[in-house]
Amino acid sequence: MELDARKLEILYAIIEQYQETGEPVGSRTISKLERLNFSPATIRNEMADLEEMGLIVQPHTSAGRIPTDKGYRLYVDKMLAEQAQKTEEPRDLPALPMQDLLSRRIDRVEEMLLKMAQILAANTNYTTMVTGPHSRKSKLKFLQLSPMDKGRILAVVVLSGDIVKNNILSLDEEVGNDELMELNFILNKRLTGLSLEEINLSVISELKNEAGAHVEVVAKVLDAVAETFAKEDSYPVYTSGAPNIFRYPELTGGDRASELISTLEEKKTLGSAIGSLPSESGGSRQDIQVYIGDEVPVESMKDCSVVTATYSLGDGVQGKIGIIGPKRMNYQKVVETLKETMSHLDGIFLQTEE
């Protein structure tokens, strides 16, 4: 079966119509379009072919057609190819209010990411998630021990990408102020610039030697450092716009809504599922992936599509932004919005890193 230009036109028309209404699209509706001014009967013939090719289906006999995953895939691939062509976008989308993010003093990356998730959710009417920045290649930028109370010190650990984490350490022994300064110096000297793998036994034993009496402190600090590197909770996940799923009846039937909301609340699972998706920075500079239906690696999202982008803070530190919506989401708008967001982010980092 040949997939000629007209069939494609019809497929796209069905997809776009279905995106708007969420209702199966009939032949009459299509035949009313200017660019496809044929009689319903003709359209029906073509639709039968499209169905045979597995691009559309009928939910039941005598209903209109809706696109299949395969149909969407065709549509999306075409669109992505076209987007790659035109380097300069007409940018007729309403500009995102990202200026806020830009102009604000960006002191905590995490806060900015949450804000970004919120803006994206509000603008797209889909659900968004952002994984915090992380990296295997991430390095220790510096660490700082400060006295707090009797018996407790504050250890601040900073990784590349400005990932900051505080740890309050309770000590059994008493450590004087000067000694703490000394420890600070030693620790930074030995550890700064190292990645997690590079902090091996030999480094540790050297450190312990130098630390002299304060082995306990060193051990606890190293724990804290390890924890900062560790995925488990230095891998925050921000979500926003969860209630948007209620806009799409096909996502809220049965227990689906409950399952989706649960998945979104379980940020750890979500983060590792989405965060570990490959970021094939192969071809284009813009690294945007589209997962449709069954392609989504999360069980409860098999009725959804997910569009992800990878952002990068330099030094190999990166994270993912995901937009989660119904399979009939407006891929075009989502992809463009994400691209725009990525350039904003680049702007911010050029400015910050300088």
Added chain:
Amino acid sequence: MELDARKLEILYAIIEQYQETGEPVGSRTISKLERLNFSPATIRNEMADLEEMGLIVQPHTSAGRIPTDKGYRLYVDKMLAEQAQKTEEPRDLPALPMQDLLSRRIDRVEEMLLKMAQILAANTNYTTMVTGPHSRKSKLKFLQLSPMDKGRILAVVVLSGDIVKNNILSLDEEVGNDELMELNFILNKRLTGLSLEEINLSVISELKNEAGAHVEVVAKVLDAVAETFAKEDSYPVYTSGAPNIFRYPELTGGDRASELISTLEEKKTLGSAIGSLPSESGGSRQDIQVYIGDEVPVESMKDCSVVTATYSLGDGVQGKIGIIGPKRMNYQKVVETLKETMSHLDGIFLQTEE
């Protein structure tokens, strides 16, 4: 109309039955209970009286009865009074797995609160929210400036209650390491132990004098301190168990589910609504409040009940824990669980503050 003991018994029986099933309760069901072994007709007479008193209603003619807000209120007040009586609880509830929290090194209060919300949600099958600790009387414990990159320094601000916040400050001028140490010393000397109100103009101008050339740094640090004190985002709100609302059909009909989830996602609004509830630590030591239906100060929760407890980290630093469920929630269990949680918390803080 007299509200005698038997009427009360019947009311309680209706409430308890309705808690289990969520279905209107008929006279036959009640008459089958051992302690109320009367004929359905007798029960019906009593029920008619209870309805006249506004304690129960029929959703429609010829349906069973369900409790009104007023009915619940009576029930809850009675229960709270009884709880206040017996000082020693039999504690037949399954123990909460709070040991994890206790045994873990508590380095970040916020993390512990989130964990607590999760445990409570999992144990009660309701939705929980916890507002982060805050206080008008909160004091600056200490602050620490450290060099990060060229032109940027890390300012760590610690308030009483171990509220820690990081701020990355971008400076126009270059500040040497020794100068930074000096600034550190000056700032801590002047500011440690002060509350937000006490950091007034005279303190600030003194500081600026002492700082000499580095007025810019001082200004930015003060900004950072103010921000840490400020409610807006040092007032985090953690929620957990949002999907639990789907267990209760009366909360998910129509757009209610969507509105509830939205409210839970808008943590700021939620936090200020719940967080600003009075914590009348008047009578009992255990400060537990129950809000039923319309008493809940959040529009989208008028079909819910909310039970709150106030926790306190000493030094006037406190926050709230809220449990959100249907009006037919198991108040008894929720109140007891909250009480247990509060004693756990007390345990943790006695240990920490020591």
Added chain:
DNA sequence: GTTAGCACTCTAACCCGTCGAGTGCTAACA
């Protein structure tokens, strides 16, 4: 290759009768 016509199918909406749960009322009973 396109179109009009037609018979067919399926869903959604509606009506209607039935069933069962539950009520209120009354009259009889202890």
Added chain:
DNA sequence: TGTTAGCACTCGACGGGTTAGAGTGCTAAC
């Protein structure tokens, strides 16, 4: 006087039958 049995009544839930409308596939004509 409080309790109970009996009875007529009401209402929601359920199932079946009908109808209206949307949309299809097929065939024959253009």
